[in-house]
Amino acid sequence: MTKTTVRTNNAGDLLASIPTLVGFAPANSVVLIALHENRLGVTMRADLPPTQNSVSFAQQLAHGLEVAGVDEAIDEAVAVIVDDTPHRDLVDHLVEQLAVRGIMLEHAYHVSEFAAGARWQHICNAAWHGVLPDPKATVAAATLAVASGVTRGSREQIEESFRSDDEEAIGRRAALLDGLVGRPQPSLEWQAGIVRAALHRSLTGQLTLSDEDVAALAYALTDPGVRDACLATALPSTSPLAHAAMNLWRALTRMTPAPERAEPAVLAGFAAYMQGDGATATIALEVALDANPDHVLAGLLRHALDTGVPPDRLHPLASGPFCDPGAVAADGEQ
Numbered sequence: 001m002t003k004t005t006v007r008t009n010n011a012g013d014l015l016a017s018i019p020t021l022v023g024f025a026p027a028n029s030v031v032l033i034a035l036h037e038n039r040l041g042v043t044m045r046a047d048l049p050p051t052q053n054s055v056s057f058a059q060q061l062a063h064g065l066e067v068a069g070v071d072e073a074i075d076e077a078v079a080v081i082v083d084d085t086p087h088r089d090l091v092d093h094l095v096e097q098l099a100v101r102g103i104m105l106e107h108a109y110h111v112s113e114f115a116a117g118a119r120w121q122h123i124c125n126a127a128w129h130g131v132l133p134d135p136k137a138t139v140a141a142a143t144l145a146v147a148s149g150v151t152r153g154s155r156e157q158i159e160e161s162f163r164s165d166d167e168e169a170i171g172r173r174a175a176l177l178d179g180l181v182g183r184p185q186p187s188l189e190w191q192a193g194i195v196r197a198a199l200h201r202s203l204t205g206q207l208t209l210s211d212e213d214v215a216a217l218a219y220a221l222t223d224p225g226v227r228d229a230c231l232a233t234a235l236p237s238t239s240p241l242a243h244a245a246m247n248l249w250r251a252l253t254r255m256t257p258a259p260e261r262a263e264p265a266v267l268a269g270f271a272a273y274m275q276g277d278g279a280t281a282t283i284a285l286e287v288a289l290d291a292n293p294d295h296v297l298a299g300l301l302r303h304a305l306d307t308g309v310p311p312d313r314l315h316p317l318a319s320g321p322f323c324d325p326g327a328v329a330a331d332g333e334q
Contacts, residue, residue, distance in 0.1 A: 158280050
């Protein structure tokens with residue numbers, strides 16, 4: 001789920017804008033875009049469901065759009081099917097479910113891929129079709145570039161940024177973590193200091209992590225008080241600290257063994273969520289839940305993301321006192 005607002009009046013431009021709005025070029029997906037006074041608003045993407053689940057899936061999507069757009073007075077929407085077939089039955093169910101919520105499905109399009117020259121087709125009007133312009137040259141791409149938006153080429157590229165290190169390296173760090181678990185629990189402030197120091201190194205572009213660093217950081221983040229305080233680094237989402245923290249959480253997710261890797265992964269997921277980057281948030285939270293299926297925070301964030309809860313509704317979670325920008329800067333001065 002992405003919350004962005006840009007104008008577009010041309011169907012080809014609208015469709016070519018989707019990789020920018022979503023964060024990557026989706027495939028085998030349905031994309032639902034809210035409209036209000038000819039502005040694009042909340043954008044939601046989901047994997048296409050099995051045919052037999054299309055009714056419940058349409059209901060979930062429609063509910064998600066309704067919740068996500070509660071502050072935007074959504075009255076229209078556009079659906080885009082990204083697949084080899086147009087899935088007309090799913091579109092029909094979306095029309096019904098959106099109508100129940102007072103939202104009209106203005107248009108439904110089908111496109112097999114996002115590339116300059118790819119053909120698009122209106123699902124309900126065979127006479128309405130065309131070819132896509134370059135997705136990198138759309139109004140949305142230009143608008144989000146100014147706002148430091150990042151578009152990756154595919155879901156696979158996002159997944160790669162969280163992919164675990166080789167087994168030998170992970171094994172070394174797992175052994176170090178096992179050794180830490182047997183020791184007396186260090187103080188909360190001591191653990192917070194380790195995280196702040198790593199954040200400061202990332203903030204100054206000097207982030208290098210030894211096996212010992214990874215083990216110490218991973219161990220510190222297993223304390224819910226430390227991890228939850230680190231949520232504060234995600235806000236404001238465009239700050240240098242938020243960017244540095246995301247780099248640290250990604251690196252730790254790659255370098256940390258399971259189940260401990262769930263902690264930096266959930267922090268990365270929360271940070272991406274606050275940036276409106278639903279694609280990265282979804283993948284990071286999947287990594288967290290794969291490492292620890294019972295992870296409460298990851299499960300709650302995934303549910304919020306799936307139901308379209310706007311990022312600002314979750315700002316109260318990011319209220320930790322010792323991982324704020326001032327504390328990180330102070331650590332660098334010591």
